[in-house]
Amino acid sequence: MEWSLVLTARGIRHKIVRERDVSRLLVPSDLKNLAEEEIGLYERENLCWGEKTGHAEFSLKPGGHEASIWAVIVLSAVFGLALRAEWMPVLMSHGQGAALDIQKGEWWRTITSLTIHADPAHLLGNMAAGGLVILWLTELVGPGPAWLLALLSGMSGNMINAFLKDQPFVSVGASTAVFGVIGAITGSQIILRRGGKAVLVSLGTGLALLAMLGSGGERTDLGAHFWGFVSGLMLGLPAGKMIKRNGNLPGWLHGMLIAITSVTVISAWVMAFIMG
Numbered sequence: 001m002e003w004s005l006v007l008t009a010r011g012i013r014h015k016i017v018r019e020r021d022v023s024r025l026l027v028p029s030d031l032k033n034l035a036e037e038e039i040g041l042y043e044r045e046n047l048c049w050g051e052k053t054g055h056a057e058f059s060l061k062p063g064g065h066e067a068s069i070w071a072v073i074v075l076s077a078v079f080g081l082a083l084r085a086e087w088m089p090v091l092m093s094h095g096q097g098a099a100l101d102i103q104k105g106e107w108w109r110t111i112t113s114l115t116i117h118a119d120p121a122h123l124l125g126n127m128a129a130g131g132l133v134i135l136w137l138t139e140l141v142g143p144g145p146a147w148l149l150a151l152l153s154g155m156s157g158n159m160i161n162a163f164l165k166d167q168p169f170v171s172v173g174a175s176t177a178v179f180g181v182i183g184a185i186t187g188s189q190i191i192l193r194r195g196g197k198a199v200l201v202s203l204g205t206g207l208a209l210l211a212m213l214g215s216g217g218e219r220t221d222l223g224a225h226f227w228g229f230v231s232g233l234m235l236g237l238p239a240g241k242m243i244k245r246n247g248n249l250p251g252w253l254h255g256m257l258i259a260i261t262s263v264t265v266i267s268a269w270v271m272a273f274i275m276g
Contacts, residue, residue: 006042007035009204065135067143067258072131079115079123079174091116094276095269097171102162106275110158111151111268116172123173130178137181140188141239142249144257146181149235151261153180156235157228164223176224180232182209187236191244 003025007014012035014027027035082091097113098106117123130150137146154177161171186203243249 003039003042005205005208006038008208009200010038012038065138065143067254068134068138068146069131071143071147071258072127072134076123076127079117079127080120082116083120083123092172094272097158097162099162099165099167099169099171102159103165107159108268108271108275110155110162111265112272113158113172114151114154114174114177115265115269117174118172126174126178130174130181133178133181133185137185137188140185140192141243142254144249144254145239145242146184147261148257149184149232149239150177150181151264153177153184153228153232153235156180156231157224157226160227160231161221161223164227171221171224175221176228179225179228180235183229183232183234184236184239185232186229187233188240188243189236191237191240 004014004016007025007027012027012031014025014031014035017024017026025035082088095109095112095116097109102109117126134146134150137149140146141149154174157176157180158171161176162169186205186207189205190203
């Protein structure tokens with residue numbers, strides 16, 4: 001998949017064919033040499049970066065990927081319970097991302113709206129895509145920064161999107177945060193990988209993912225996806241610098257950042273019911 005993203009970013013036509021336990025990356029014969037060259041450059045750049053910095057692999061103890069996997073499972077269950085018919089009207093009324101209400105100062109809706117979904121299909125799509133990209137971001141910066149970046153980029157994307165609306169508009173769903181994570185991956189990769197080509201590949205990959213995943217469906221909020229991506233990109237740059245300078249964060253700090261993320265979401269819902 002990583003090689004596929006490299007080829008996508010470079011505009012090289014290809015497809016992935018899966019045969020039992022083997023996956024093959026196929027390209028037209030006239031593009032074979034170019035594809036091999038691009039993949040080789042990508043691999044050499046990553047190898048050189050690891051040799052120079054000593055941070056080719058990050059130890060994400062405690063929790064690492066396991067913490068993010070469990071978080072995705074728990075969030076899927078909680079968001080699924082929110083779809084119950086007797087709860088949906090109340091949650092929508094208090095927590096949906098109504099642009100006019102956000103413009104009036106109800107900032108908590110930029111967070112609560114991330115936790116509400118229109119239907120099971122909407123939830124499943126966001127959790128599937130979100131689960132994959134949050135694990136990718138966890139690989140880069142660790143679980144604590146990854147979840148905080150997801151929340152902040154989703155919140156910022158919803159805020160910007162709401163203030164650019166000049167008519168009644170309502171948004172729900174975690175997709176803004178999902179594209180925020182893609183932006184954060186792109187931003188952190190720009191810092192962590194050296195060289196102009198690495199920057200172009202990172203940015204091209206992020207934009208390709210935005211185009212592939214964020215522009216389909218008649219109810220798709222393109223503005224929220226775009227601004228979520230931009231917010232994540234801007235937040236991912238300092239996150240990449242932090243990891244590049246300090247290496248992996250201590251376990252207690254990951255835990256603290258996850259706690260801050262959780263408390264922020266809970267506080268937003270408390271505000272929604274108090275003020276609503």
